[in-house]
Amino acid sequence: MIYLLSAEGRRALRSVASQRVLYAFDFDGTLAPLSPNRHGVKIPRSVSEWLKELAKRAPCAIVSGRSVADLTPRVAGTVPYLIGNHGIEGPAADAQLARTAERICAEWKGHMTTQLAEAFRTLSIDVEDKRYSLTLHFRDAAEPAKVQLAILGLVQQLTPAPRIITGKWSVNLLPPGHATKGSATLALTKQLKRDGLFFVGDDETDESVFSLKTGIIMGVRVGRAAESHAKFYVKHQSEVEEVLRFLVHRMDRTPEAAEEDDRKPNAPREAANDL
Template identity: 40%
Template sequence: MRYLLNTAGLQEVAAAVAQQPLLAFDFDGTLAPIVPVPDNAYAPMSVSTAMQRLCAIAPVAIVTGRSIDDVSARLAFEPKYIIGNHGAEGMAEVDTDALDQVMRQWLAQFEAGSITLPEGVTLERKRFSLSLHYRLARDRDAAQAAVLQLAQTLQPLPDLIGGKCVLNLLPPGAPNKFSAIQSLLLREGRSAAVFVGDDETDEIAFRQAPPGWLTVRVEHADHSAARFYLGHQSEMAHLIQIIEEQWRAAFGPR
């Protein structure tokens, strides 16, 4: 990984913008800082203002693990696309009936009382996925082990994606962020994308991204497959402003 906001990195941003790419962003930890209680997450005003300007001239997608209804209420700007549930919600190509059936089966198992959440763990129910949050657990390592064990009791077995004090449970074979961005590129008639994320759900897209994509992880991680990184979430507003300025310089106002 290389740092993005230096001379060499900004040259890569300019080269990416020159391809008129789809601009895709995660929400939590990317546009919005990570907070102890997920319901309290919002993008800072500086990010929202920069995104509003960018959305006016370029194709922007928010690709998040949250549901579309949830994240939409947290945005003070209007992107062209909002994709929720890690890529499963908001895509016309997805078999939503099959996903709904799996969700009903899982929720029935929780509601039957046979599954007990460990202390400090909360269950977030979304349309096509579940999230087990353990940020508030006293012993996070023990809570992480407990939620992994709990997930293995569900039928059908979920696809698991870890995160920052969260375990995401997706229906087996559900779309992911990479497949969602690919579908949007086909819809847009574009070949290149910029994707900025911060967590393990985003690493799926980082690993599978073709060479023409500019992939950026918020905060350095040795294991990351992203090509570049930002030092901190607070640098997001600056990056968005740079992309917007370069887009206007290259293509003018739309």
């Protein structure tokens, strides 16, 4: 993987900024820092301000495992496009598929509150109902690896068998055959008639975007991971703000002015960092 804020990474990012791209970002762990309290997660003000500036210059989307209803107040209009529930919700979503997903999730939850209730209590599993998908949280587990393994065994009892995406201290259950973050984001890219997709994400739930065979111009993972399909990475979530700032500044400059700035040895510190 290539560090995005290295000289090589910045050259690649300059190229992206000159193209007709949809800029898409995961929410938790990417735009917003991870938190033990998932209800209190929000985008830092400085990140939100730079994201808003980017959205004035190019189409931007947030792609999350959270529901759109959950995302909307947290985003507060910063970007125009929201994709939720790992791709089941979004501007290009299929309404019939969403209704089917809602029915299946209700059946799964019923099974969890009856046949699986005692096992879930013993493991201290918190079931988050996102209407079109379910997330089983176990952040407080003393031995998270063992709890995750137990969950993967228990959910085999569900019918139809769920599509499983593991996350940080969670297991996501999606109805089979439904959209992914990757397919939903690519569909939005095409709907907006953009030439490609730029995407930043931070964990396994984002790999369906990174692994797209076509359409993705740059995939960036928060935290280096050898097994990821993303070609680029940033070291930690706080560097996402610098990426946003870089993109905004590049879009506001002509190629000639940018080249001239690149040659200035005594440029101010902030300008040097942005280039």
